[in-house]
Every structure is written in C-alpha cells, then in structure tokens.
Amino acid sequence: MSNLLECKNLSKHFGPVKALDNISLSVGCGRIVGLLGPNASGKSTFIKICNHLLTPTSGEIRISGFHPGVESKKIVSYLPERNYLNDWMKVSDIISFFSDFYSDFSKEKAYDMLKKLNIHAGDRLKTMSKGTKEKVQLILVMSREAQLYLLDEPIGGVDPAARDYILDTIIGNYSENATVILSTHLISDIEKVLDEVIFLREGQIVLHQTVDEIREETGKSVDSLFREVFKC
Amino acid sequence: MTWDLTADRPIYAQLIEQLELRICSGTYPPGSRLPSVRDLAQEASVNPNTMQRALARLEEDGLLYSHRTSGRFVTEDAELIRKTKNKLAHEQVQEFLQRMKDLGFEYNEILSIITDIAEELIK
The missing domain is CATH 1.10.10.10 (Winged helix-like DNA-binding domain superfamily/Winged helix DNA-binding domain)
Structure with missing residues (x-):
C-alpha cells in the first residue's frame, strides 16, 4: 500500500528561523497520528504546508501523490488553529456553504453531530461561546468524507466532556481509507486514541513511533516520555 | 464494567x-x-x-x-473459558502475593489474613 502522506527533506525557513528543518516522513492509510511538540516546534507550519497555505523553502511533499494544491484540497479536511468562519452566519448557512464547496460533505452527518452536542443550527456564530464555535468547526471538518484530516489543536479550547466527545467522534469516524493527523499539547487525553506519534523539536523530527512501541520499550506513557524529552 | x-x-x-x-x-x-x-x-x-x-x-x-x-x-467452549478464568485468577493471586511479600508478610501470615477477612465477609 502506498503512503497517503509523504515528505522528503522538507524545510521551511522564515528569514534566519528554521521552522521546519529537513523533515522526511511517511504516513499510511487508516492511521490516527499525533503531531506533538512544544511551542514553536513547527507543528502548525507543517500542517499549513500540507494545506498549501505555506510553500516549502525546499524539499517535497505529496498527499496521495499530489503536491499541495487544488487536487490535494479535495481530499484533505483541515481544522485550522483559529476560527475563520464569519460571525454573522448561522450554523445552517455555513453547512449549506460547506455542502456547496466540498463534494464529499455530508449534511446529514453534520446535523446529526450538532444534535448530539445540543447546538442549534439556527443560531448565529456570534452568539456562541468560544468552545461552542470550536465544536462547530470540528463538526464541519469531520462531516467531510476526506482521505486526510489535519486537525491543528482540536481539543485545546474545549472542556473535558466535549474533549471526550471529540475523541469519540474521531474514533467513530475511523475508516481504513482515511488518516487523521492531529497536533496537541494535551497528550495524556489523546494517547490511547493514537496509532503513532511524531515528536517535533525546533523543526526536526526527534521520534516517530507507535504508542504501544513506546510503552513497550520505555515502560512509560507517551505523555511521560514527552515530559522527559522536552524537559525545560 | x-x-x-x-x-x-x-x-x-x-x-x-x-x-x-x-x-x-x-x-x-x-x-x-x-x-x-x-x-x-x-x-x-x-x-x-x-x-x-x-x-x-x-x-x-x-x-x-x-x-x-x-x-x-x-x-x-466452556473448558477454554474455564482455563482462561484460571489463568486470570493465577495472575491476580501472584500479583497479590508479591505485594504482600513486599509488605513483609510470610506465607502463613498471608493465609491467616485471607481467612480472617473472608470470614468477616461471609458474616
């Protein structure tokens, strides 16, 4: 089976700063991957390159064989780190919008998730709390039938109960044909859900292993290992 | 559960x-x-x-x-389930005995503690 995401010697420099420094990695289908690292380690830069929001300084990246661009965007569902939706819109408007925009969007799935989280489709975004807005964004992203879901800090801003629901949704949406890559600091909350983790430090990959390999070899959770590796 | x-x-x-x-x-x-x-x-x-x-x-x-x-x-296969059950019991008891040993108890002391507690529970 060929890899869904493949990058070779990928670098991104911002002036003298090496946000990504010669990264090579491949991720297969049907995986749930944690992209972990301290602040400014390059997590968001990497995700943005995958989404064609940034272009690499050097190196190559391919998603299902495509360079980031129109074709890759059709199969990538992206949750940015910040809210980009228009505040005046109703949730139902945004759903129609997404449904027009993405051929793989399922309205039914979106409304079903809204109902489960008790969010009213007729409400406008500006009347919602920060946490509820984040839930709406995640619902939109997970309602697509994508091959790659790139979630930048999906659980950072919501309460523990909603966090559980989000993880539950990620597990429930699992498909052998799709891969989820998510970045987060909240490792202990998510490590049971992950197949593999990638540790980034100052733009470089320090470790890329499965969760159970790490536990087997070190006798430690990914969370403890992270604290050890990135000890300040 | x-x-x-x-x-x-x-x-x-x-x-x-x-x-x-x-x-x-x-x-x-x-x-x-x-x-x-x-x-x-x-x-x-x-x-x-x-x-x-x-x-x-x-x-x-x-x-x-x-x-x-x-x-x-x-x-x-009831026999296989019974075997698995015994295996689990074995593991539990081994773990328990190890912890009691760590606490410094001898085998006969451990037995009498178990008997005492079991009797209390039955009452």
Whole structure:
C-alpha cells in the first residue's frame, strides 16, 4: 500500500528561523497520528504546508501523490488553529456553504453531530461561546468524507466532556481509507486514541513511533516520555 | 464494567486482559455476538487498530471466532473459558502475593489474613 502522506527533506525557513528543518516522513492509510511538540516546534507550519497555505523553502511533499494544491484540497479536511468562519452566519448557512464547496460533505452527518452536542443550527456564530464555535468547526471538518484530516489543536479550547466527545467522534469516524493527523499539547487525553506519534523539536523530527512501541520499550506513557524529552 | 487502562503498559496487552475478563465474567456470554470493532473502540476510548489487534489475538487463542459476514462471537467452549478464568485468577493471586511479600508478610501470615477477612465477609 502506498503512503497517503509523504515528505522528503522538507524545510521551511522564515528569514534566519528554521521552522521546519529537513523533515522526511511517511504516513499510511487508516492511521490516527499525533503531531506533538512544544511551542514553536513547527507543528502548525507543517500542517499549513500540507494545506498549501505555506510553500516549502525546499524539499517535497505529496498527499496521495499530489503536491499541495487544488487536487490535494479535495481530499484533505483541515481544522485550522483559529476560527475563520464569519460571525454573522448561522450554523445552517455555513453547512449549506460547506455542502456547496466540498463534494464529499455530508449534511446529514453534520446535523446529526450538532444534535448530539445540543447546538442549534439556527443560531448565529456570534452568539456562541468560544468552545461552542470550536465544536462547530470540528463538526464541519469531520462531516467531510476526506482521505486526510489535519486537525491543528482540536481539543485545546474545549472542556473535558466535549474533549471526550471529540475523541469519540474521531474514533467513530475511523475508516481504513482515511488518516487523521492531529497536533496537541494535551497528550495524556489523546494517547490511547493514537496509532503513532511524531515528536517535533525546533523543526526536526526527534521520534516517530507507535504508542504501544513506546510503552513497550520505555515502560512509560507517551505523555511521560514527552515530559522527559522536552524537559525545560 | 469500565475499561481500566493504565498509562505505563502497552494498550494492546491491556485490552486483551480486559476482553478476557469480560468473557470470563459473562459480560460477553459464550456464543454471544461481540459489538463491532468501532463500537468497542469507542466504548474503551482507544484506537480502532489497537482494538482490532487485540481481538485478532483473542481469535488466535480461540476465545473468539468470526463469521465472515455477521461479526465476531464468543466461543462456546466452556473448558477454554474455564482455563482462561484460571489463568486470570493465577495472575491476580501472584500479583497479590508479591505485594504482600513486599509488605513483609510470610506465607502463613498471608493465609491467616485471607481467612480472617473472608470470614468477616461471609458474616
């Protein structure tokens, strides 16, 4: 089976700063991957390159064989780190919008998730709390039938109960044909859900292993290992 | 029964133990159909691939068997379930004895403590 995401010697420099420094990695289908690292380690830069929001300084990246661009965007569902939706819109408007925009969007799935989280489709975004807005964004992203879901800090801003629901949704949406890559600091909350983790430090990959390999070899959770590796 | 998973051991191994426990305790009775991988993974809040691996292992061990289309079932082999139950009991007791030894108790002391507590419980 060929890899869904493949990058070779990928670098991104911002002036003298090496946000990504010669990264090579491949991720297969049907995986749930944690992209972990301290602040400014390059997590968001990497995700943005995958989404064609940034272009690499050097190196190559391919998603299902495509360079980031129109074709890759059709199969990538992206949750940015910040809210980009228009505040005046109703949730139902945004759903129609997404449904027009993405051929793989399922309205039914979106409304079903809204109902489960008790969010009213007729409400406008500006009347919602920060946490509820984040839930709406995640619902939109997970309602697509994508091959790659790139979630930048999906659980950072919501309460523990909603966090559980989000993880539950990620597990429930699992498909052998799709891969989820998510970045987060909240490792202990998510490590049971992950197949593999990638540790980034100052733009470089320090470790890329499965969760159970790490536990087997070190006798430690990914969370403890992270604290050890990135000890300040 | 909740899924108790500790942070320091492979999740896969712990899922095997917890599934064995559920089969032995009758939560999943002999011959019954198991929930789908996805449902089990959601219930235990774990990665579906990890759950799949644990189930495949139990299938190899004969505790589970699968029907091509209708899913996975618990074995009806009472002898095998009894053996698994004994294996689990063995592990529990070994672990317990080790901890009592760490506390400094001798074998006969441990036995009398068990007898005392068991008698209290029966009353």
